[in-house]
Structures are given as C-alpha cells and as structure tokens.
Amino acid sequence: MIxxxxxxxxxxxxxxxxxxxxxxxxxxxxxxxxxxxxxxxxDAKVLLDNSGADLWVVxxxxxxxxxxxxxLYDDVYRTIRGMPGVDRAANITYLTMQVRQGERDVRAMVVxxxxxxxxxxxxxxxxxxxRQITHSHYEAVAxxxxxxxxxxxxxxxxxxxxxxGLTRRMVSSGGDPMxxxxxxxxxxxxxxxxxxxxxxxxxxxxxxxxxxxxGTPGLLDAVLASQSINPYINAVLVQVKPGFIPExxxxxxxxxxxxxxxxxxxxxxILIGKLIATAAKQIGMFLVILAIVSAAIxxxxxxxxxxxxxxxIAVLKLIGTxxxxxxxxxxxxxxxxxxxxxxxxxxxxxxxxxxxxxxxLLEPGDALLGFAGVFVxxxxxxxxxxRAALKVDPAEAxxx
Amino acid sequence: xxxxxxxxxxxxxxYGKGDTALDAxxxxxxxxxxxxxxxxxxxxGSGKSTLLKCLGAVIEPTAGRMTLGEExxxxxxxxxxxxxxxxxxxxxxxxxxxxxxPFLDVIDNVALLPMLxxxxxxxxxxxxxxLLEALDVAHRAKAMPSQLSGGEQQRVSIARALVNRPxxxxxxxxxxxxxxxxxxxxxxxLNQMARQYETAIIVVTHDEKIIPxxxxxxxxxxxxxxxxxxxxxAFE
Numbered sequence: 241m242i243x244x245x246x247x248x249x250x251x252x253x254x255x256x257x258x259x260x261x262x263x264x265x266x267x268x269x270x271x272x273x274x275x276x277x278x279x280x281x282x283d284a285k286v287l288l289d290n291s292g293a294d295l296w297v298v299x300x301x302x303x304x305x306x307x308x309x310x311x312l313y314d315d316v317y318r319t320i321r322g323m324p325g326v327d328r329a330a331n332i333t334y335l336t337m338q339v340r341q342g343e344r345d346v347r348a349m350v351v352x353x354x355x356x357x358x359x360x361x362x363x364x365x366x367x368x369x370x371r372q373i374t375h376s377h378y379e380a381v382a383x384x385x386x387x388x389x390x391x392x393x394x395x396x397x398x399x400x401x402x403x404x405g406l407t408r409r410m411v412s413s414g415g416d417p418m419x420x421x422x423x424x425x426x427x428x429x430x431x432x433x434x435x436x437x438x439x440x441x442x443x444x445x446x447x448x449x450x451x452x453x454x455g456t457p458g459l460l461d462a463v464l465a466s467q468s469i470n471p472y473i474n475a476v477l478v479q480v481k482p483g484f485i486p487e488x489x490x491x492x493x494x495x496x497x498x499x500x501x502x503x504x505x506x507x508x509x510i511l512i513g514k515l516i517a518t519a520a521k522q523i524g525m526f527l528v529i530l531a532i533v534s535a536a537i538x539x540x541x542x543x544x545x546x547x548x549x550x551x552x553i554a555v556l557k558l559i560g561t562x563x564x565x566x567x568x569x570x571x572x573x574x575x576x577x578x579x580x581x582x583x584x585x586x587x588x589x590x591x592x593x594x595x596x597x598x599x600x601l602l603e604p605g606d607a608l609l610g611f612a613g614v615f616v617x618x619x620x621x622x623x624x625x626x627r628a629a630l631k632v633d634p635a636e637a638x639x640x
Numbered sequence: 641x642x643x644x645x646x647x648x649x650x651x652x653x654x655y656g657k658g659d660t661a662l663d664a665x666x667x668x669x670x671x672x673x674x675x676x677x678x679x680x681x682x683x684x685g686s687g688k689s690t691l692l693k694c695l696g697a698v699i700e701p702t703a704g705r706m707t708l709g710e711e712x713x714x715x716x717x718x719x720x721x722x723x724x725x726x727x728x729x730x731x732x733x734x735x736x737x738x739x740x741x742p743f744l745d746v747i748d749n750v751a752l753l754p755m756l757x758x759x760x761x762x763x764x765x766x767x768x769x770x771l772l773e774a775l776d777v778a779h780r781a782k783a784m785p786s787q788l789s790g791g792e793q794q795r796v797s798i799a800r801a802l803v804n805r806p807x808x809x810x811x812x813x814x815x816x817x818x819x820x821x822x823x824x825x826x827x828x829x830l831n832q833m834a835r836q837y838e839t840a841i842i843v844v845t846h847d848e849k850i851i852p853x854x855x856x857x858x859x860x861x862x863x864x865x866x867x868x869x870x871x872x873x874a875f876e
Contacts, residue, residue: 241755242748244741251743251784555739558698559800560728560756634727635698637739638689638812 244565245572248549259541260577263534264584267614270530271589272596274606277523279599284413284511288504291332293361293477294486296502297493304500305334305474306413306507307515312499314427317476319497325489327481330354330361331473333426336412339386339419340395346386348419349412350396352426352473355379361477364420370405376422381405383417396421397429413511415598423473431470441467531617534581539621542574546625550632557634567626571619578618582611645673645840646695646808651704651714653690653863664690665701666863672840674807677831679851679870680844682860688844689812691860695842696731696810697723709807728757732801732809732839734830736816738793740785740800747772747781750799757804764803771799774836775829791822795829802833809834811843820849827853 249256287306296305297312297320304310317329333352338345353362355373363372364381370390373379380401382388385408392403401421410418421429433441442464445451451463478501480489490501502510512520546553553566586607593600653665664687672678682688693699695706697713697720706714708730713720720726727733740749750768755761772778775795780788788796794814801809811830815823827843827850834841845851855872858865 242744242752242761244743247748248743551739552741555735555741557724558696558727558733559753560724562724562756565756633698635693635696637733637735638693638696638698 241565243572244569245576248569249573249576255545256573256577257580260580261584263537263541263577263581265588266530266534266537267581267585267610268588268592269585270527270534271585271602271607271610272593272600273523273526273530274610275589275593275600275602276596276598277520278601278603278606280413280415280516280519281512282601283411283415283599284516285508286409286411287413288507288511290365290410291362291477292359292365292479294480294504295478295490295493296507297329297476297478297497298474298500298502300498300500302500303510303514305332307510310474310500311472312474312476314423314471314473316473316497316499320476320478320493323489323493323497325480325484326478328361328479330356330477331423331475332362332477333423333430333474334412335426335430336414336416337396337429341388341392346388347416348382348386349414349416350426350429351418351420352423352430353420354423361479364405364407364410364418366407367405368408370403372405373420373422374404377425378402379404379422381407381420383410383419384408385411385417386419388419394419396425397432398434399425399429401425409599411599413515427470427473431472438468531613534614535617535621538574538577538581538618539624541577542570542622542625543628545573546570546629551637553629553632554634554636557632558637563630566629570625570629571622574618574622574625575615578614582614585610585614645671645676645709646842647671647705647707648695649705651691651694651706652702653687653694653699654702664863665694665704668704668860668863668865670842670858670865670867672808672842674838674840675835676856677827677834677841677843677854679854679857680842680860680865681846681851681857686860687863688860691865692810692812692842692844695808696733697726725757728753729804730806730808732804732806734794734797734801734809734811734814736813738785738790738797740793740796742785745782745784746777746788746796749785749796750803753800753804767803768799771802772796774833775799790817791825794818794822794826798826798829798833802837802839805837805839807838807840809839809841811841813845813847814843815845815847815850823847823849824853 298304298310299312302308302310314331317331320326321329335350337350339348355376373381378401380394380403382403384406388394388403390403393400445463446460452460480486486503490503493499493501589602593602648668648670651665651668655662655664668691680688694701703716747765747768751764754764754767769778772781777792777795780792785793815826830841852871852873854870857868857870859868
C-alpha cells in the first residue's frame, strides 16, 4: 500500500515546508527556552566548580554568599585553617555591579580574591590569556564575556584596574561574567563611601559626645580609623584535605566557630532550588504556553488542510478506504509536519543559541524529550482533523 | 463473468418520520444485465441521486431487494456486513467531475483500489496500466491529475471504476462537463468496457447528447421508474 500521507506531502511540499518552518521556529524558541534554563543551572554549577571550594563558610543563619548577603570578619579564615581536615581556606567577596571601561559599562560580578596562583580557593581555574593577579592592588582578571581585553583599564567605583588576564566560563549564577580583583580592593569597593559622605561621617562622629570625650583624647581618632576600613568579607572558601569527608569537616566549624557551613551539595541545592527556582518556574510556564501554542497551530493547520480535502476524503471513503487508513494519513501528515518543525527548530536553536547574551545549553536529552513531545503534540493535534474526516459522508462524493 | 448484473425490486427509501416523512423512492424496479449500459433519467428531485446512493450502498433503503450478480445484498436490510468492502470490490463509481486524488499520479489513482483490497503494489499497478492502455491514457500514467485534460481525467476515473472488475458501475452525470464529441467518446468507452469486462453500467444523466445512445432507459418520476426502449444510435 502506498503512503497517502507521504504522497500528499510530496504533492504540496511547499505548503508543508513553509508551515513546518513556521512551526520549527516556534519549536526552536521552545528548545531555546529549555536551553536557557539548562544554562542557568549550568552557570550555577560552574560557579561552584570554579570556586574550587569543598565548603562555604558564611554568616550564621544566612544562605550566603550567593543567595543572601553574608558578612564575616576577614580574619576568620585563620582560625578555620586550623580546623581538622581543612587544607586551604581563603577569603572571598562577591559584588555584582556595573564595571566601566571607557565609554561603556558591563554588568559583572566583581570577585575579590587573595592574590595567588591557580588552585587557591576562589581563583580563576585557568586563563586563556595573560596571567593571574600577583599584586595586592589594581590588577584584574576578566571573563572574556565582559569584552575586556588584555591591557585595558577598567574602572570599579573610583579606582582603575589593569586587565592582566582573561578567563572563560567564569560567571555568576545569574550569568553575569566575573571580574577578579585583589581582595583588599574588593573590600574597599564594597563599602567605599564618596569623599563628601566620609567628611560628613567624620563631622557626625566628632559631634557625638560619646565618641569625642574631652577626657579620652585618643578615642575619636580610634573611632574614625575604624570607620575608614572594611574588615568584612562575604565568605571563606575551604578546601578539605584528601580523604576527609566535607560534611565531617563542616561539623566542628559549625559547632565551635558558630558559623554556617555549606557543602557542595547543599550549596547546589541553594543555588538551583532557591536562587533560580522562580526563574525556572517562569521558563516552565513559557514552555507550557509554547507547547499549547504549538499544539494549537498544528491542530489548526492539519484541520484546515483536512477541510480542504473533504471531497477527496469522501471519494476515498466511497471507494472503500478504511477509516483507519484515512486517520493514519492525517496523523502521518501531522507527524510529518512535526518532524519538519523539529528539524528546523533544532537547527535554528543550534544556530541562534550562541548569540544569546547568557549561556544557552542545548542538551541532547532535552532535544530527545522535545522530539517525543512534538510527536505527542502533533498526534493529539491531529485528533480534531481526524474527527472531521471520519464524519465525512461518502455520499458527499455523489451529487444530488 | 457476472450472471445477473444488478436487479432491484420494490426499492423504497423514506427520509424522516411522521408528518415530515418524504418518500424519495416508492418501489423502484430495475434490472441491468452484464455488458449492458442503461440510462437513468429524470427531472431534479425525482429521486435519481437517492437511487444512486442506495445502489452505491452509501445510504440504506427503507425496503426492497437488491441483487448483485448471484448475491442478495439488500433484502429489507443489508445482507452484507462490510459495505465498505462491497463498494470497493463490487461497485465502480464514475462521477460528474472525475474527483481523482490530486496528490496521486494517474497510475496510482487507478491502482489505489486494488491496493486497498490488499493486492500487492506491483500487481495493482499492472492491472491499472492494462486498463489505462485499454482507455488510451497509458501515456499519461505518470502525470498528475491536474496535468490532464477533462476527457483524459474522465477516462482515468472510468479506469478506476473498472480496476477491481466490479459487476456494476454507477456513473453519475459522467459527461456533464464535456462537449458533445468528448461526451460521446466517454459513452462509447463505457459501452466498450461494459462489453469487455461484462459489467452492468447505470448512467444517470440529463445530457440530451447522450440519451439517444442508450438501448434501454429508465425514467424516474416521483420515486418510481418506468422502463423505455432507447434509440441505441451510436453503438449499433
């Protein structure tokens, strides 16, 4: 038996291809949305991977440093370094802000790290050009996604930094590229006030009788000095010694240092389960709507195509074609349309995904799921047209 | 070889019920022998289409008896469980417009019926090609219906009606869209095929050009048929 659906598609291939391309672009958008979600999850995992940490020590009762603000004294790392099972510990600060370069500015996550070599917690794992930060001030390593180039000068708050190294895939959980600067500079950038504000703060402090006691001449200077420095960091990243279980290392830190400690698994749960949960639901809603729109389009197209063939269907029924042959023809056409749409959609998504400003991760598993979804949607969408076709009376082929 | 062609006795068809009921057929009698082509003529609303639909097993008569060859297909109720198979294997249809399937080429339009009946594609196409040769359209076997002239399309639709060797062919105004020459050509072909394949052919027509060609004519008026001898001009 010949394939009636195949012959019909070949006969009116232009109609099918153009419709399939339209549907494909919609499927491409759907696959891209799934890729955006996967990209967000991957960004979160990359953020954790690139930090090089096994444990994140943060302020008690916070979900810091990524999901909530966290503030620790910058000398805490010393005591943590002495805890059993701790190999390396390093301070780190995170601040998402606009980083200026000439006339333009880039949204970036500024990461304050202790200058040192690769392997230290928080350091960029590898560079694609240049070198790591070696000085304590005014050097930066930037992710290539920022668009900065080696040797360029960038401005963070009031200070300028020379880009000495470039790295890749170092992004925040929101997908913003990272700019690494020395910790001291980052601490200053995080809490730095403008000169007017500093002068006003000094006046206010001097005017406060509690800090400016005539009988205690050094007190005001001491208070003013404490106001002009920032001894805080956002987290201490910890690497555990080989053979130690991170959770076992975390327990005494929680107990004796009275700090919150998260393992990699817990931090991943915070990032994916809490930080990007709303965005994931948003994307999920888009996917559902897109699936419904795709189904409606396929149903409408197949229904319209079927209505255009009512006379042929009546003739087919009159000459003895089984209902299941006619139903099969319509369903095969719907599936054919879905196949064309999926191929176009997959190709489109693959081509336009790299253009997106944030990372879009197209996973083969999602493509397979999408392929199955498209086929299910097309099969369901063809039901309306099949019902219409099966209702056609073969007597319609005979005049009168 | 079909022994008896088609025989209809006391066929009735009533639409609706109660006060609004309409008797479209009021006891039609008709017999067409194998190899014979008869005309069925009558004014609009006389019941021609209803009779054709009953004969084509697409609507159920209310009462009467229909015999196809040796087989009683209706006797106050269908005697054949699978009417779809009956239409496919035992009845050929030729329509006013050819109604060829636009996405199949000529040979597959004809071969589709044997394929639907479960015959292999190659054998079905061989049978189709033989008929297309007999109808002088074999050279257009690979053409699409839209590439054929009206006369060629009608010959292909005749080939489709004949391909399963049905004992009866129902032709509904087959010459309506054609000029005199082509209309007569179609009737000549129908007569030739009826003789060649021992098929009984009923031609429903209004066409004054072809009415004189029938040897026998059934007039249908107010749901009843009346048999008349025709002139049988062109085919003596």
